[in-house]
Amino acid sequence: MSLLMHRRFSILGLACFMLLIGPLHAGLSGFMPVGSGMALAQDTASEIDYDAWEKRADAADEVIEADNANIEELDQLRAEIVAWRTRFSEAQSGGSNALQTVRDQIAALGPAPAEGEEEPSDIAAQRKALKERLAKLEAPITAANLAYSRADGIIRGIDQLIRDRQTRALLQLEPSPLNPARWPETATAIWSGLTELRAETEENWASAPQRAKLRANAPVIVVLGLLGLLLMLRGRIWTEAAATRVQVGGATAARWLTGFALSLGQVLLPLIGLAALTEAAMLTGLIGRKGDQILGAVPVAGFAFFAALWLGARMFPRNEKVDPPLGVPYERRRSGRLYAGLTGLVLGLWELVRQFAETFDLQAGTRGVLTLGLVIAGGVLLMRFARILRRPPEDTETEDTDETTAGYQSRVTVLIRRVLVVIAALGIVAAMIGYARVSEAMIFPALLSLQVFAFLAILQRMLFETYVLLTGNRESGRDGLVPVLSAAMLFILSLPVFGLIWGARWTDLTEIWTRFTEGFTIGNSRISPSDFLTFAVVFAVGYGLTRGLQSTLKTTVLPKTKLDVGGRNAMVAGVGYLGIFLAAVIAITSAGIDLSSLAIVAGALSVGIGFGLQTMVSNFVSGIILLAERPISEGDWIEVGGQQGIVRDISVRATRIETFDRTDVIVPNADLVSGTVTNYTRGNTVGRVIAPVGVAYGTDTRRVETILKELAGVHPMVLANPEPQVLFVGFGADSLDFEVRCILRDVTWKLAVLSELNHAIAARFAEEEIEIPFAQRDVWLRNPDALQPSQPQAPTTNTTATDTVPPSAASSTAPEETAPSGTINPLLRGEADTDDSATDAPDDGDDI
Template sequence: MIHALRLFALLLALTALPLSSAPPALAQDDTQRQAALDYEDWERLASRAEDVLGVGRASDAALGQLRAQLVDWRSQFLAAQDVNAARIQTLRDQIASIGPPPVEGASEPEEISARRDALQKQLNDLQAPAVRAIEAHSRADGLIRELDTIIRERQADALLNLGPSPINPVNWGEGWRVLRQTVLTVGTEVGDNWRNPVVRADARDALPATFLYLVIAVVLLARGRRWMVRLSRFVTARAPSEGGTVYGALVSLGQIVLPLVGVFALAGALQSSGLLGLRGDRLVQLLPVLGAIILIARWLGGRIFAEVGVSQTILALTPERQREGRINTGIIGLILALSTLVAATAEFESYSDAAVAVLSFPPLLAAGLMLSRMGQLLITHAMTDSQPSGELPYRTRVMRLLGRASVVVGLAGPVLAAVGYTEAAEFFVYPSLMTLALMGFLLVLQRFVTDLYGLLIGHAQDSETAGDALVPVLMGLVLALAALPVLALIWGARVADLTEVWSRFTIGFTVGETRISPVDFLTFALIFALGYTFTRLIQGTLRSTVLPKTRIDPGGQTALVSGVGYIGIFLAAIIAVTTAGIDLSSLAIVAGALSVGIGFGLQNIVSNFVSGIILLIERPVSQGDWIEVGGVQGIVQDISVRSTRIQTFDRTDVIVPNADLVSGMVTNWTRQNLTGRVILKVGVAYGTDTRKVEKILREIGENHPLVMINPPPTIVFQGFGADSLDFELRVILRDINYGLGVRTELNHQIAERFALEGIEIPFAQRDIWVRNVEALAPAMTGRPVAPSAPMHPDEIPTDPPEEDGDGSGEADAR
């Protein structure tokens, strides 16, 4: 039966999992490990295990004990496989240095042949213990798997076993009889002890201690939880705003601790009296467990369905539904405690199947009802927590699915129990309740981690911002992964199953002749992290301290820092692989086969990568340069191994593949120096003194502070345009980055100076000739115009119209 008492025991065993599963012989040296293996003792144990498996009648407890012994031997055999590993590798290197034996028909010196044979004999002798350990390890592993198969089959058969029906009136008498007998037996034991003068005298002597325990129990059970609720609300309200919810959550744990102390005091009062018998003492020993179940359930309900004292409610429910959730969780705690009491008593008293079915049905029926009600609350939350677009978040969809499953299981479980499948009903109902409790605890813990992160970074007032940060999300993922073993225990997994998974995880896997274990991965990750950190420190020192004091330009400094980073990361990876002892030679063939396909698929990326290295080495383009590539102009902001980021003058970032910068045409305006030429075109009206225009433009160019005197500004009389006399002012600037501003300022000065000197800057003029003026007269007088026949091309006049007397060239439309 799956119930709360077993879960507590499994959780305690889980905490010791990493320690209990660690191979005890790993810390010994080769000689001690080899001497500790008694293969005769192992042979007797293996033979006994094979006999037990052949008969198949041993109890689950006997199979579990036998399995534990096999696991211990398997760990020793695994450690023994590495005996003389260093010496074996040395001998292999020596044999390899001598070379292979000569082919048939060839000969070699006798000394070399004898030396090879001697080394090979030493190698075979050293490998013999490891080979025997490998064979024994395989045998132990096979026996363990057979035992696990038998235990799992028995568990499946128990779930499908049809027992007595609890709703059959014939079985009610048996249930009432055993319950009445247990109560009477407890009362009889107390009465017999009270009639014993010695026991009564001891009880009288222990009366002060009993009374003290009883007073403490009554006070803490009656007021302890209420005191802690008030204290939690007080701390939440009075503490600083950024830490009130965190401190309040920590103080709320007193709602469990303080009343639980009262439960222990009550158990101590009952035991100190000495009046309890054997059965009464067993029941009193259960009191702390039962009290812990009830108190944890009430605390968890108060945190999940909290209205105050939290930064953000976990479930989107109305206050009435929140209160209903708190009441339901309290009732669930009572039901789990009652089912635990019934299961423990039935196991101790060896109740019949009919009695167990009758006594366990009421708690199971109530548990199914509460499970359905909790499922309805989750469905209500899913309906309320929808987005404006109507789409539900992923977590909300999971809760809705769990809510529907809870409703179905809560209704189907009691039906199965009523039919007679009590084991199956308990397997589905109680683990479902504990799964909801586990998920609720994870949500509460996730909210606490988010609030704590907000307190540390100073964003507790904005819980949504803190919740969207990377650290709380990663912590939530770690908590979810850590809850997986607990979830497996809830749904019937044995501690032995988890230890088996952990053992296989620590053993690792074999690639070729190399065994890779999680320790190797941890070693690799640690060494690589240290190398990466050291590389970043060197880069930071070069960037901020060393390179600024040199004459290397900023682009060269960036290239040097990037190159140090790539070299450092590569060396860190090589050192990490070497230190971890990971032999990648067996992967060379696979890597060679994959490299062909990867080369075709990633040829563009490889091309850009090589181009990035060329850019960093040759530096035709550096950070801060003003370049033009592919019709895009801008300032180079960053050069990586794949692409270059250019910021255009309208403040947009353009990502250019490095291959385009190496193979394409690139204009670098500021590569060698910042000087550059600006050309201004200006036109003046016909009849203007061209020498005067040239003089004015030269003075304007020479007077600008950014225009270089050597070479001086150049004035070019381009020619006679259609509307103006065309000139160009060509100046060389000290910093071409200011070219746009200089162009604007020079244009302003030209306009002002020409206006002052009376020089006209003409604009384009055009003559308009309106043909068939007589056709416009009717339209101007409002009379309809008869359509005219289209003209033949020969009829179109080619002579221009005569100009008016004023010479304006405008047509006379009169």
């Protein structure tokens, strides 16, 4: 069986169905590191024989230099070298505690004396002994470092050698399969292979022991054959009907998950049936050695076919009421199911053809003719899938516009469509020219990738339905954090599968994983994934303890103290910042990161802070000052930078103020510390309100004062001590101006009290027949006859349009000179009303 196809289908089966990898285990196990080298990796506690290693390394260098070993031998050699490298890696970290102890002891002795100076003999003796011990401890680590570097170089050399061979084989130009001269040769090769299979069967049938074995196994063969036929013919129908019946019964998460579990039988049952038929054929004893190789590829081909049918049924459901993952219109689903089944058929036949070619060692040109039809069929299927993924017909008119404005998913779909078309066209052309391996490496991996993408979409839907089942909230689940992170994790986990499909070797993936687990070095510290995990766990525990302590202080301890609300909040915030800082430091130390190695980074950051981050640092320090000094607290009514509002939150960087029109204003803490801030409620809520009032000229001012003082004194929010004041502040242009000044119990009621006082004043003045004037003006036309049409006019007496105004206003606006004679257009006569009132609007028109 083809190792390449076994690897691809095995990985795909492992990702799709963990219960279905039995038939594929033989193929997958061929890629695991095996051989005597594994035993070396397990014996980590034993001493390393560096002489034996040097001999093996020299032999490996000779093999790489000669370049005459096959792929299997190179894989075996690589596995052995990897085992050696594992031992060297473990030896590098051995004795780290003892080394650190000796280094600490040397540091405790103090710096070594300078040249020409001497130190006490006992200290010198201790220093010498410690240095000798340090050199003895460092010697094995140094040897392990050197051996590790050589092993790593040999592994890279083997990988490069294998990649070069694969590249040369991939780019090999074969005779064009379109040449009719190759067709009779291909037909002869096929007939020769079939004849050889028939000869093996006839030879086994002629053997008496084989016939006896057939008779002994006949009952088992019959049972397995009938069971296999039943499961293959009816298994899919049973499970598909059960799954559809469950899902159509209701659009709930439980029903969808139940239907999904039942639908897995569409692959599992037919594959079990195929395995039963294959086993029955094996038990007959009539299949020869090469027949066994061909028959061994049947389960892999069957899995490709049945998995494709299942994916097609899930991605393009038959029932219109079932929502498909990609939202494909119902009229296209039938075509989607058909193309999915044909994809599985093409992939299955490809595996059988490849296995046939490898079993009978067909020539490259003959194999190209055999696979040409499958390559063309695969390319056509890719184009048909690209057509299915296009937008519905009603959206084709605006396709170009939609591609630039569509969402992320739509853009990805468009990209996939274009890639499929390009791969299909290039693959078919390459196959016709004679690059058969290039075409196979493009068409069939693309088909497998489509299947993986479809399976990922189904898995994502399964995770979403599971989340909905656990939370009971379908709406929030669509954009919830857990489903989104799960989808991202699925894609990351699928990357190795895509790598294997597109030609990566298993050893390439293991090498990447080895590099990842080794981590990277910062200064004298090596950071590995386990260190990241330790850091995350310790920091999460410290963060949780900090939040718990904050909650306890805020709800249990601090309310029983005499601190005000602002002081409590400041203490809780300070505990939070200190706890998070300590949690980070402890987590870094627990992960084994040497903070002293970050000194250079810290120095560079200090330069950046001095320039680009100075504003942020200024706000941070200002936030600490606000929390410590507490000039403002949460709930205070303040005014800063022309903005008034209630302080809702004080963080390290900025303070959030909620204005009286219910909008949030974010004020940097530096502005609160360095700027002018008015705090209306700091210490207490007592404040003053001023109500301006204007009355007409001629009104008794003492009477007005008495009325205003009486009205202010009866309001429940106005303090009696100090008592309200009424001031006669001046003679206005239109009125006699007064001010009512009251001290309120709660200044946050300022605007409400001002409104109520104005209502009371207006009602009382109406009762007392005290006039509240409004602004009035006289309009005097100096030359009204110039505004009339040019026609003879009778001489008239100069007139002035004057309305009744107070004496002062009249005297201030009356003209002193004699106006020229003329007439006044009635349309131009009138009074000029202004918006000026006797009482000005309050400065702060906001409502609290």
